[in-house]
Amino acid sequence: MTPREPSENRWSDLDRPPLNVMSLRRGLVREGGLWRGVEVVRSTGSTNSDLVALAVAGKAEEGAVLVAEEQTAGRGRLDRQWSAPPRSGLFFSVLLRPAEVPVARWGWLPLLTGVAVATGLSRAAGVDTALKWPNDLLVTVGGEERKAGGILAERAGDDMVVLGVGINVTLREDELPVPQAGSLALANAVSTDRDTLLRAVLRTLEDWYGRWRAAGGDPAASGLQETYAAGCATLGRTVRAELPGDRSLIGEAVAIDGDGRLVIATEEGVQEPVGAGDIVHLRLA
Structure with missing residues (x-):
């Protein structure tokens, strides 16, 4: 789907004003900084799909930011759909090229993004945002944990990663x-x-990306592993992991290992690292 540029008549909902692209560029794009450009489109299917296509075609560089006022085919993990009314949230993707970091450590990028989003929202919105492993953003509504956002990482060629973020605002x-x-x-x-x-x-x-990259992607040396664990609502919980191959695992989530995997301790006394799967919070351990 071709992105549609913002039109002049976009104030149909005064409670949900459009983003100010010029203000965003002034506040984010600077000499020597990571962000090289900020584009805002009125509507598109998926900012991740669009930015991956631009990167593969050589039309986007590291630090490109693509924001949509509305996503009609937003995707989460496991190809789940993500949709919301226009201008009701933040739907954006960024292009990163961590050339100096071993590819084996790129799996930390969605977790790093989760730490950054939770920290940024805590400062700017005053909302305590917790992280559900691996990439869900949780807020508390009426004493109940609810998902308010998510993160999706996709490779763009051999040397680039597109990170997509969706937040219900x-x-x-x-x-x-x-x-x-x-x-x-x-x-x-x-x-x-x-x-x-x-x-x-x-x-x-x-x-956070600068710290992690300067440490060669080392999650311990950059402080990322410790910080993620501190904000992870999954740790200390009894969880059920729905794993590939229709296998499930129940136990206590006890740690995030050096590869960003969730370590689950079962009743049999076995500690099993989980690198992919769907996690269900059952109760506090």
């Missing part, structure tokens, strides 16, 4: 795609100004 209860979903507004955010939130998240992402 102003969704109301009657607009939620499923009852278990949430939004920053429902979590009593002190600010739902999307320009402010996006700047905070991208600045924090730039900081």
Whole structure:
């Protein structure tokens, strides 16, 4: 789907004003910084798909940021669909090229993005955002954990990665795609100004990416492994891991290992690292 550029008449919902692309560029694009350009489109199928295509075609460089006011075919992990009303959230993708980091450590990039998003939202929205392994963003609504966002990483050729982020910002209860979903507004955010939130998240992402890259992708030396574990709501919980091959594993989530995998301790006393799968929080351990 070809992205549609912002039109002049975009103020149909005054509670959900459009992003100010010029302000975003002034606040994020600077000499020597990571972000090389910020583009905002009115609507597209998926910012990740668009940015991957641009990168593969040689039309985007590291630090490109693509934001959509509306995604009509947004995707999460396991090809799950992600949709929301126009201008009700932040839907964006960034292109990274961590050439100095061994490919074996690139699996930390979605976890790094989760740390950056949670930190940025805590600062700018005043919302305590927890991380569900590997890449869900959780907020508390009425004492209940709910998913308010997610992260998707995709390779673009051999040497680039596109990271997509979707965050529900102003969704109301009657607009939620499923009852278990949430939004920053429902979590009593002190600010739902999307320009402010996006700047905070991208600045924090730039900081963490710089630290991780300077450490050669080492999650311990960069502080990423410790920080992710501290903000991970999955650790200390009894979980069920739905694994490839229709296998499931139940146990306590006890650690995040050096490869970013979730370590689950079973009742049999076995500690099994899980690198891929769907995690269900059952209860506190």
